[in-house]
Amino acid sequence: MSSMIKNITNVKGIKCWGAHTGIKSMRRDMALIYSEVPASVGAVFTQNQVVAEPIKLAREYMADGKAQAIVVNAGNANACTGPDGYRGAEAMAEAMGEELGIDKELVLVASTGLIGEPFPTEEITKGIRENVSKLSSKSNAGSFAANAILTTDTFAKEGFLEFDLDGYEVNMAGIAKGSGMIHPRLGTMLAFIVTDAAIEPKLLQETVKEVADKSFNMITVDGDTSTNDVVAVLANGQAENDVMKSEDDPGYKLFRDKLEEMMVHLAKLIVSDGEGASKFITYEAVNAPDEATARALVRAVFDSTLVKAAMYGRDPNWGRIICAAGNAGVPFDYRTVDLYLGDESSQVKVLEKGIPQEYNRNYMKKLLRAADLMIILDLDNGDAKSKGWGADLSTDYVLFNSVYTT
Amino acid sequence: MSSMIKNITNVKGIKCWGAHTGIKSMRRDMALIYSEVPASVGAVFTQNQVVAEPIKLAREYMADGKAQAIVVNAGNANACTGPDGYRGAEAMAEAMGEELGIDKELVLVASTGLIGEPFPTEEITKGIRENVSKLSSKSNAGSFAANAILTTDTFAKEGFLEFDLDGYEVNMAGIAKGSGMIHPRLGTMLAFIVTDAAIEPKLLQETVKEVADKSFNMITVDGDTSTNDVVAVLANGQAENDVMKSEDDPGYKLFRDKLEEMMVHLAKLIVSDGEGASKFITYEAVNAPDEATARALVRAVFDSTLVKAAMYGRDPNWGRIICAAGNAGVPFDYRTVDLYLGDESSQVKVLEKGIPQEYNRNYMKKLLRAADLMIILDLDNGDAKSKGWGADLSTDYVLFNSVYTT
Numbered sequence: 001m002s003s004m005i006k007n008i009t010n011v012k013g014i015k016c017w018g019a020h021t022g023i024k025s026m027r028r029d030m031a032l033i034y035s036e037v038p039a040s041v042g043a044v045f046t047q048n049q050v051v052a053e054p055i056k057l058a059r060e061y062m063a064d065g066k067a068q069a070i071v072v073n074a075g076n077a078n079a080c081t082g083p084d085g086y087r088g089a090e091a092m093a094e095a096m097g098e099e100l101g102i103d104k105e106l107v108l109v110a111s112t113g114l115i116g117e118p119f120p121t122e123e124i125t126k127g128i129r130e131n132v133s134k135l136s137s138k139s140n141a142g143s144f145a146a147n148a149i150l151t152t153d154t155f156a157k158e159g160f161l162e163f164d165l166d167g168y169e170v171n172m173a174g175i176a177k178g179s180g181m182i183h184p185r186l187g188t189m190l191a192f193i194v195t196d197a198a199i200e201p202k203l204l205q206e207t208v209k210e211v212a213d214k215s216f217n218m219i220t221v222d223g224d225t226s227t228n229d230v231v232a233v234l235a236n237g238q239a240e241n242d243v244m245k246s247e248d249d250p251g252y253k254l255f256r257d258k259l260e261e262m263m264v265h266l267a268k269l270i271v272s273d274g275e276g277a278s279k280f281i282t283y284e285a286v287n288a289p290d291e292a293t294a295r296a297l298v299r300a301v302f303d304s305t306l307v308k309a310a311m312y313g314r315d316p317n318w319g320r321i322i323c324a325a326g327n328a329g330v331p332f333d334y335r336t337v338d339l340y341l342g343d344e345s346s347q348v349k350v351l352e353k354g355i356p357q358e359y360n361r362n363y364m365k366k367l368l369r370a371a372d373l374m375i376i377l378d379l380d381n382g383d384a385k386s387k388g389w390g391a392d393l394s395t396d397y398v399l400f401n402s403v404y405t406t
Numbered sequence: 407m408s409s410m411i412k413n414i415t416n417v418k419g420i421k422c423w424g425a426h427t428g429i430k431s432m433r434r435d436m437a438l439i440y441s442e443v444p445a446s447v448g449a450v451f452t453q454n455q456v457v458a459e460p461i462k463l464a465r466e467y468m469a470d471g472k473a474q475a476i477v478v479n480a481g482n483a484n485a486c487t488g489p490d491g492y493r494g495a496e497a498m499a500e501a502m503g504e505e506l507g508i509d510k511e512l513v514l515v516a517s518t519g520l521i522g523e524p525f526p527t528e529e530i531t532k533g534i535r536e537n538v539s540k541l542s543s544k545s546n547a548g549s550f551a552a553n554a555i556l557t558t559d560t561f562a563k564e565g566f567l568e569f570d571l572d573g574y575e576v577n578m579a580g581i582a583k584g585s586g587m588i589h590p591r592l593g594t595m596l597a598f599i600v601t602d603a604a605i606e607p608k609l610l611q612e613t614v615k616e617v618a619d620k621s622f623n624m625i626t627v628d629g630d631t632s633t634n635d636v637v638a639v640l641a642n643g644q645a646e647n648d649v650m651k652s653e654d655d656p657g658y659k660l661f662r663d664k665l666e667e668m669m670v671h672l673a674k675l676i677v678s679d680g681e682g683a684s685k686f687i688t689y690e691a692v693n694a695p696d697e698a699t700a701r702a703l704v705r706a707v708f709d710s711t712l713v714k715a716a717m718y719g720r721d722p723n724w725g726r727i728i729c730a731a732g733n734a735g736v737p738f739d740y741r742t743v744d745l746y747l748g749d750e751s752s753q754v755k756v757l758e759k760g761i762p763q764e765y766n767r768n769y770m771k772k773l774l775r776a777a778d779l780m781i782i783l784d785l786d787n788g789d790a791k792s793k794g795w796g797a798d799l800s801t802d803y804v805l806f807n808s809v810y811t812t
Contacts, residue, residue, distance in 0.1 A: 156549075
């Protein structure tokens with residue numbers, strides 16, 4: 001198979017597959033990823049109080065910062081499934097470990113799909129055992145894996161980067177699935193990134209946490225975190241760079257930036273999916289006293305259904321934006337704020353130091369017809385900033401989510 | 407949206423979109439592609455005697471070698487739909503042309519989906535009118551388009567190439583969908599390739615015909631050609647190279663080779679899809695008296711259900727291969743033939759000058775366990791050759807196609 005499109009199979013030492021095990025009718029429903037050598041792993045998991053069984057297992061197994069394989073099933077979330085579900089997740093790790101000849105603790109298990117359905121452990125472990133031998137480093141295997149983790153997504157989300165890290169060629173690639181807007185019990189966000197960079201587990205874990213906070217944690221579709229969310233990064237060291245151990249190590253800063261580029265790329269793809277959404281909105285808070293404040297403001301605005309509905313309706317309703325920001329739970333004085341509204345390339349100042357500005361309403365209407373909008377809050381009160389991305393709230397969204405009963 | 411993964415949106419002057427118009431529940435079901443300037447078009451259509459309505463229209467409209475837009479709907483093939491279907495295809499071209507402000511004859515219309523269903527002209531033209539304004543040159547729009555043409559495919563098939571053509575940077579990208587093995591009324595093969603190279607329509611048409619014969623016409627899944635198959639290439643000249651007019655023009659040979667690389671890449675992805683298939687098989691006939699003979703032999707072997715079932719069963723049954731070759735309808739003397747069988751990287755000679763060779767059966771069994779197999783017929787009777795790609799015939803395939811009634 002030619003490798004015209006680069007993906008996770010282009011990361012040194014990585015093989016993968018996307019299988020059809022029969023959980024979903026006629027779709028691929030299981031992704032398998034394998035690193036030829038044990039890798040450092042950094043991972044963040046759902047903040048939801050209800051946690052799926054594979055997440056519990058993964059938190060245990062990944063605690064030592066080492067992983068060598070990932071297995072993900074789609075179609076059944078293995079959440080709210082009790083002890084049987086936990087044993088099912090464990091059985092997945094065992095089957096994968098046995099077939100690969102590695103410790104089960106080196107296997108990261110994840111699931112996505114319907115919550116509260118009995119977990120078909122036997123069918124799924126059979127699927128693992130039948131497909132490990134198909135692990136491949138060919139390009140189409142990467143496409144299979146990217147597609148096998150999808151549920152209501154309308155396209156596979158992939159990214160690939162190559163860069164020079166202090167004289168060594170490093171590859172980084174990722175796959176993700178979205179927080180579907182359509183089915184309230186199918187909303188998992190998953191992202192798996194593999195790289196051949198060498199980095200110590202502790203530093204990788206800190207980096208993943210920090211960068212996920214700036215990317216996957218700064219997107220919103222419908223504001224809910226699922227029981228199954230996982231963002232994991234495996235770094236197997238096959239690029240043979242000097243192992244990064246501290247933030248001061250050469251190349252670390254670049255690695256961190258590339259990981260952010262990858263995570264932001266995948267996160268934005270997640271937002272851009274979902275047929276109910278008609279707009280892709282970038283939110284920025286700039287010149288804030290600190291990053292936490294900037295982030296809280298962005299999150300408050302982009303989670304506001306009133307703001308999202310206004311964006312759908314092409315309504316430059318800045319009052320709703322200021323109101324949402326005021327509810328962010330952080331000190332916020334609107335009298336210092338400049339507010340800009342527009343499309344991606346040009347924005348109009350609608351508020352200066354809290355005072356409404358005159359602007360050409362026809363021009364604004366034209367800007368808001370764009371598919372990509374931008375909202376910028378300038379606090380003029382420091383130099384910290386934050387960025388987030390979200391979808392609008394459309395009549396289609398409401399229709400989908402009201403007619404689909406569980 | 408970042409453009410980490412390059413696709414059709416990276417071809418100069420090309421915009422696209424993949425829409426959800428409601429023909430398919432919760433999936434994107436319409437691809438729109440637009441070139442900012444009129445392009446040369448080369449296209450080949452199905453050889454099936456039953457021809458879908460959009461194919462009839464496309465043959466008329468594309469006869470002058472010019473096109474500027476493509477619109478494809480998935481979910482309804484608009485085949486066996488009579489005069490109403492033809493008017494529906496025409497209405498698609500009209501709606502697309504009006505919204506874009508271009509001649510309807512510049513619009514290539516294609517359809518895929520169920521045969522013999524009434525064509526929902528109103529819903530589909532409404533979908534066109536609502537989505538033309540979303541045409542975009544961002545990377546995610548390319549993914550949307552690639553996914554919107556799928557039916558039973560389990561992943562989107564894409565390719566991207568950039569190369570230096572006589573000093574000019576040329577981009578070429580394509581999307582394709584497979585000849586599904588699952589639903590006998592959903593088997594369309596579609597491929598749309600766009601490039602910013604400048605080439606005259608006549609030469610492009612000849613090239614597309616020649617290269618499609620070496621790629622899309624040399625793959626087999628279940629041997630059937632659908633009513634809706636289209637392979638089309640649009641070349642809009644935005645790379646600003648000197649317009650290629652003859653095979654002797656500088657750069658033409660490279661352009662032709664790149665087009666073959668792209669078509670073979672997409673064709674192989676089509677074969678690799680289809681969960682019923684367990685093997686990807688490459689067939690070669692070498693040292694044949696002429697290319698037509700080599701091609702006929704490859705086609706005869708890869709269309710043989712006995713050969714395909716043997717490959718599924720990991721059975722080095724060379725007798726079936728020779729037998730199929732003997733039925734190819736071209737002169738063929740097995741007494742000059744060497745036959746090789748194995749996996750992608752190593753093959754065993756099982757026949758020399760038509761005489762069975764001793765070989766290690768265990769080693770052969772091991773080779774045939776691979777997911778990618780290779781069958782080579784060496785005719786020792788000239789220097790022409792041909793290559794083809796196919797899937798095996800699995801019990802799953804038969805199961806799928808026997809339990810799914812139309």
